[in-house]
Amino acid sequence: MKNIIVLLLGTLFGVVMFKAEAASWFRIYEMFKFQSFHMYGFIGTALFIGVIGVQLIKRKKLKDIDGQPIEMPPKEKGIPRYLIGGTLFGMGWALIGACPGPMFVMLGTGLFTMGIAIFGAILGTYIYGLIRHHLPH
Amino acid sequence: MMELIAQPWPWYVGGALVAFIMLLLIVLGKTFGFSSNFRTICAALGAGKSVSFFKYDWKAQKWNLLFLAGTVIGGYIGAYWLSDVQVPDVSSATIQDLRNLGFRSVGTTYAPPEIFDSLSVRNVLILLVGGLLVGFGTRYAGGCTSGHAITGLSSLQLPSLIAVIGFFIGGLLMVHVLFPLIFQ
Numbered sequence: 197m198k199n200i201i202v203l204l205l206g207t208l209f210g211v212v213m214f215k216a217e218a219a220s221w222f223r224i225y226e227m228f229k230f231q232s233f234h235m236y237g238f239i240g241t242a243l244f245i246g247v248i249g250v251q252l253i254k255r256k257k258l259k260d261i262d263g264q265p266i267e268m269p270p271k272e273k274g275i276p277r278y279l280i281g282g283t284l285f286g287m288g289w290a291l292i293g294a295c296p297g298p299m300f301v302m303l304g305t306g307l308f309t310m311g312i313a314i315f316g317a318i319l320g321t322y323i324y325g326l327i328r329h330h331l332p333h
Numbered sequence: 334m335m336e337l338i339a340q341p342w343p344w345y346v347g348g349a350l351v352a353f354i355m356l357l358l359i360v361l362g363k364t365f366g367f368s369s370n371f372r373t374i375c376a377a378l379g380a381g382k383s384v385s386f387f388k389y390d391w392k393a394q395k396w397n398l399l400f401l402a403g404t405v406i407g408g409y410i411g412a413y414w415l416s417d418v419q420v421p422d423v424s425s426a427t428i429q430d431l432r433n434l435g436f437r438s439v440g441t442t443y444a445p446p447e448i449f450d451s452l453s454v455r456n457v458l459i460l461l462v463g464g465l466l467v468g469f470g471t472r473y474a475g476g477c478t479s480g481h482a483i484t485g486l487s488s489l490q491l492p493s494l495i496a497v498i499g500f501f502i503g504g505l506l507m508v509h510v511l512f513p514l515i516f517q
Contacts, residue, residue, distance in 0.1 A: 198361060199399055205354050206400035210407015212354075215338075216347025217421045219408070221444050226427040228501075228508040234344050239482060241348025242355075246487030249356040254488075260362035268364070271475060271485060271492040278492050281474025282481070282499020288466025289500065290507035291459060291515075293444070295478040296367040296467060300401055302444060304408025309449045312457060316464020321371035323465070324472040325386030331473065 198261065210301045219301040221293025228290050276332040288317075338415055341422070355483055363396055366480035368471035370394075370401050412443075419443055434516040447516075459515070466503075474499060 213219040218238055227235035252258075253266055260266050289295050292313045294302060299317065302310045324331075355365040372387065373394040381388035412419070420441060431439040438445050448456055471477040474496045476485060482500065485493025 199396065201361065202358075202363070202396050202399050203403045203406075205357060206403020207407040207410065208350065208403075209354050209400070210404040210409075211411040211415060212342070212347050212350045212407070213404075214408050214411030215342040215415060215419070216344060216350075217341060217419075217443075218347060218351075220421045221448070222421050222423050222427065222431070222439060224504075225431065225508060226423045228504040229427060229430060231424045231426045231430075237344035238348040238351075241345045242352040242483050243348075243486055245349055245352035246355055246483060247489065249352060250359070250487045250489075253356070253359060258360070260360055262362055264362060266359060266362070268359075268488050271490050273492065275495055278474050278481075278495035279499045279502075281470050281472070282496040283470070283503035283506070284466050285470025285474055285477060286500035286503020286505075287507045287511075288463045288468075288470055288503075289478075290504040291466065291511075292448075292463035294467075296371065296471060297404055297477075297479060299464075299467070300404045301408035301411070304405035304410075305412035305443070306409075307444055307449055309452065309456070309460060312460035313464035313467070316461040317368075317371050317468030317471075318374050318464075320465035320468025320470070321368075321472045322375050322380055322384070322387075322468075324469045325372070325375065325380065325384045328386060328473070 209297065210304060213298050213301045214305065219294060219298035224290060224293040272333075274333050280332070339417060341419055351483060352487070355479070355487065358400075364480075365484045366397075366476055367401070367404075368467075368477035368480060370397050371468050372472060373398060434512060436516070470503070 216238060217223045218235065223235055226232045258266055296317065299310055299314050303314065358365045373391045376387040376389065376391035420443060423440065428439050436445050436447050438447060448459055476496065481493040481496040486497065
């Protein structure tokens, strides 16, 4: 049952990212050129509702569907990993006009060359795992 | 109703639905974070045998692969069932700038055929390098747009803010400095 809900949520996510154009290379370019409010409005709305929702969940100490207390483990402290890793990701995001979710959204629309980027992302993740001990975190 | 759905969805509908998906995942006991799937795929392919980073209980992440499968299906449904032909109505400044970079398709397609249609050496390199940067960068930063910009910022985490600042440094660098060198 839970699996079906997750699959349906993923499907809704794919539809939303396509229909609201967060999966469009052109929209990402436009965002990084500050030439439209579209993507900022998109992320801003998600954050506005997200912040309120997460605060409500925390304050009301809501339990999840299995009756477990909802915990949001804080991310590890540090600066270099977030700044350097984030910058590298941002470069890739702008270049292919898709962050990880939209890469698969576009694959679903029949843009099969995106498969090359997906292969690259899996390889990039593997390389990180291989050399991460040599990187500042 | 169907006609309304077939139109491009405004940003506030998109943003609200993404927040709704993130919150529902939390209630399901999961954390919204798409790029973790790349690590899971590496682990499922047996990378844990040689690299300890991939030696973990990846089967606990199977739900996220299911979410990924849904995303692919959603892309198909969005493009073929819920759209005629959707072309993002980007700003005239964007159209002008991209034409100057050689993107004649701007304003006529959803994704530029100049990158995605012809498999020239340049395009394969763009897609491969772009993918490498996304895969390496997200894992180094511990998350992507969903994990940091949406989930992390929603729970007011400073590391996520630093990561999102990084996303923008990288994106601005790519579009303003490197694009004129890559696309002539």
